[in-house]
Amino acid sequence: MTVQPDRPAPSPHRPSVTPGPVDDRHAPRTVPAGQYADDHAADYDRWFAKPGVTTATVDMLTELAGEGRILELGVGTGRVALPLARRGFDVHGIEASAAMAARLRAKPGGDNVHVTLGDFADVPVEGPFSLILVVGGTLFELTSHESLQRCLIASADRLTPTGALVLDAHVPEALAVAAASGVPEVVSETDDHLILCHRRIDPSTATYQSHYLVHEGDRTRHLRVRFHYASPGELDLMAERAGLRLRRRLGSWTGEPFTRASSYHVSVYERL
Numbered sequence: 001m002t003v004q005p006d007r008p009a010p011s012p013h014r015p016s017v018t019p020g021p022v023d024d025r026h027a028p029r030t031v032p033a034g035q036y037a038d039d040h041a042a043d044y045d046r047w048f049a050k051p052g053v054t055t056a057t058v059d060m061l062t063e064l065a066g067e068g069r070i071l072e073l074g075v076g077t078g079r080v081a082l083p084l085a086r087r088g089f090d091v092h093g094i095e096a097s098a099a100m101a102a103r104l105r106a107k108p109g110g111d112n113v114h115v116t117l118g119d120f121a122d123v124p125v126e127g128p129f130s131l132i133l134v135v136g137g138t139l140f141e142l143t144s145h146e147s148l149q150r151c152l153i154a155s156a157d158r159l160t161p162t163g164a165l166v167l168d169a170h171v172p173e174a175l176a177v178a179a180a181s182g183v184p185e186v187v188s189e190t191d192d193h194l195i196l197c198h199r200r201i202d203p204s205t206a207t208y209q210s211h212y213l214v215h216e217g218d219r220t221r222h223l224r225v226r227f228h229y230a231s232p233g234e235l236d237l238m239a240e241r242a243g244l245r246l247r248r249r250l251g252s253w254t255g256e257p258f259t260r261a262s263s264y265h266v267s268v269y270e271r272l
Helices: 035-048 051-064 081-086 098-106 145-157 172-181 232-241
Strands: 070-073 091-095 113-117 129-134 159-170 185-189 193-202 207-216 219-228 244-250 264-271
Touching: 051 081, 051 129, 051 159, 070 081, 081 091, 081 113, 091 098, 098 113, 145 159, 145 232, 145 244, 159 172, 159 232, 172 193, 172 207, 232 244, 232 264
Parallel strands: 070 091, 070 129, 091 113, 129 159
Antiparallel strands: 159 264, 185 193, 193 207, 207 219, 244 264
16 A cells, blocks of 8 residues: 555654564564664665655644644654754754764754653653654554553643644554555655565554565665554543543544544644
8 A cells, every 4th residue: 555645654763673684595683672773764764754744744733833842752863853943943852762863963954953862751851842742653662551651641741731742643443454455555665765564463462563675776675663552542541641631633634534434643632
């Protein structure tokens, strides 16, 4: 299935992964959590940048931001943070990978985004913020419901009274249907590379594993990335436990309604 322009870009840059070449002559190696980002920081923008979805994302976030500071959890190489900073916002970010943060800082305007190295589950910065965002499916990089709950509680504590927490995520049921079809998703296709993704769902652990095949030049690489998912209803309940309530839910960054046919959601939470 080809990724549509308004779908969130995949973000396989912080969970535990097991990358290895497809060539059977090379045995795959296990990489500790966080090392994937350091290994592939230089490739990430080329492989996973989504100009169409980025513009729509930044436009919606601009409407929600208000007058205060903005915080992005899992800021990565600055796909969203840098455009927000160019629009005049005071943007902060949390990133686990020093290599990713270095790529952000090296870009034009990178010094205008204040980056804290650390685990975004703990939100290790002082508030308040008028907008906290975690986009590109990055929320599901957290390894358990407990770490997700901890992140929501910490985020709520750092919001202004009228602030908003914005996230996007896949709908698990839609992931399961796509996985069962056996048809790989075309993540990115250019004259220089082709990236395919096949996902395997494990409902017994509420996880899914994304298998990425990256063909570039004369080399094909196989990257395996594990995510921990929650349904929209579960997220709403966890948000309520954190002192948040759903303000609105959309089916895309371009503002399409969220319906039973939606494969992912954009959810905006506010303080109770």
